[in-house]
Amino acid sequence: MILPCDPRAQYLSYKKEIDEAMSRVLNGTHYILGPEVEAFEQEFAAFCTTKYCVSVANGTEALQLALRALNIGPGDEVICPSHTAVATVVGIEMTGAVPVFADIESSYFTLDATNVRRRITPRTKAIIAVHLYGHPADLDALREIADIHGLKLIEDCAQAHGALYKNKVVGSIADAGCFSFYPTKNLGAVGDGGAVVVQEAEVYERLLLLRQYGWKERYISVVSGYNSRLDELQAAILRVKLRYLSADNDRRRVLAEIYRGALRGVGGLVLPLEASWARHVYHLFVVRIPGQRDNLRRDLQGQGVGTLIHYPVPVHRQPAYLSLHGPQGLPVTEKASDEVLSLPMYPELGQEGALKAAEELKKTLLKKR
Numbered sequence: 001m002i003l004p005c006d007p008r009a010q011y012l013s014y015k016k017e018i019d020e021a022m023s024r025v026l027n028g029t030h031y032i033l034g035p036e037v038e039a040f041e042q043e044f045a046a047f048c049t050t051k052y053c054v055s056v057a058n059g060t061e062a063l064q065l066a067l068r069a070l071n072i073g074p075g076d077e078v079i080c081p082s083h084t085a086v087a088t089v090v091g092i093e094m095t096g097a098v099p100v101f102a103d104i105e106s107s108y109f110t111l112d113a114t115n116v117r118r119r120i121t122p123r124t125k126a127i128i129a130v131h132l133y134g135h136p137a138d139l140d141a142l143r144e145i146a147d148i149h150g151l152k153l154i155e156d157c158a159q160a161h162g163a164l165y166k167n168k169v170v171g172s173i174a175d176a177g178c179f180s181f182y183p184t185k186n187l188g189a190v191g192d193g194g195a196v197v198v199q200e201a202e203v204y205e206r207l208l209l210l211r212q213y214g215w216k217e218r219y220i221s222v223v224s225g226y227n228s229r230l231d232e233l234q235a236a237i238l239r240v241k242l243r244y245l246s247a248d249n250d251r252r253r254v255l256a257e258i259y260r261g262a263l264r265g266v267g268g269l270v271l272p273l274e275a276s277w278a279r280h281v282y283h284l285f286v287v288r289i290p291g292q293r294d295n296l297r298r299d300l301q302g303q304g305v306g307t308l309i310h311y312p313v314p315v316h317r318q319p320a321y322l323s324l325h326g327p328q329g330l331p332v333t334e335k336a337s338d339e340v341l342s343l344p345m346y347p348e349l350g351q352e353g354a355l356k357a358a359e360e361l362k363k364t365l366l367k368k369r
């Protein structure tokens with residue numbers, strides 16, 4: 001069976017170093033906010049080419065704390081895609097702000113700037129661009145709108161560690177970059193984790209306060225904050241994996257090329273695109289299969305190829321959010337939800353794994369014609 005993702009394979013790749021890192025933490029004096037977290041924050045900021053990094057408990061809270069640090073809260077509206085992990089939306093809701101869904105463009109599954117412009121009201125305070133599947137959103141187009149209307153622009157980089165937008169590392173470009181280290185992400189812990197990277201000292205200071213009870217010094221809260229900390233074990237493991245992140249992203253890109261080579265010209269299938277201004281890091285390799293996606297997925301499963309759907313129901317169509325968005329449609333988003341299929345993708349999949357998955361997909365599609 002070929003799994004759609006396999007975090008254990010990554011542990012096995014770096015087992016010796018990870019085991020050593022864990023033992024170092026267990027035998028150390030700090031289990032929370034100690035030397036590993038401090039070192040990881042410096043190393044991850046350097047990777048993202050930002051001045052600062054504040055690690056937090058997960059990617060959802062990275063979004064929440066970034067919004068709060070940028071003074072967004074109750075009564076404000078934040079524009080985001082509906083074609084995203086629901087975590088993007090939850091992060092907004094946690095601040096008391098209202099998520100407002102905009103449609104995506106169809107090439108890269110990222111926010112459509114023209115559609116975003118139409119969602120702006122006097123209450124709009126921010127836009128969250130999601131670099132979905134590992135492909136950056138068109139940040140210049142969104143920045144232009146944000147500047148005209150005095151909005152903050154936040155990057156949801158949870159699927160795009162190390163992706164490039166016009167040769168700049170995602171996370172370093174807008175007002176804040178938010179990351180998740182959920183185990184299957186391009187940089188994954190063995191539990192929950194997240195981080196916010198920023199360039200401005202003032203925002204950084206606010207993030208530090210917010211993540212730990214509003215403490216400036218121990219036991220003295222100067223603002224009302226939260227508890228959102230990365231622990232030392234996760235930080236130590238992330239430090240090991242960060243050293244291999246660029247190489248692992250390169251391996252994902254090689255696998256993407258293998259998929260492209262094997263699937264080019266196959267009918268009934270649309271391959272993912274990479275903009276000329278982008279470096280895709282293939283958190284997911286997502287094809288479109290108009291009309292017969294669900295049957296095909298079942299057949300593939302029977303042939304030993306596991307796939308996933310990101311995401312089967314757009315957020316604005318999920319029960320919890322129906323009243324928020326109302327009946328109006330987001331046509332590009334809804335079409336994408338019906339057609340997308342995520343093929344197996346992780347660095348350890350290997351050339352053979354990708355070739356086998358591609359062959360089975362091709363066979364299954366031919367049978368359906």
Ligand SMILES: *Cc1c(COP(=O)(O)O)cnc(C)c1O
Nearest residue numbers: 058059060085087088158180182
């Ligand atoms: C994974 C993810 C998040 C954050 O998820 P957590 O599980 O809270 O770490 C946010 N946005 C997107 C697009 C994601 O894929």
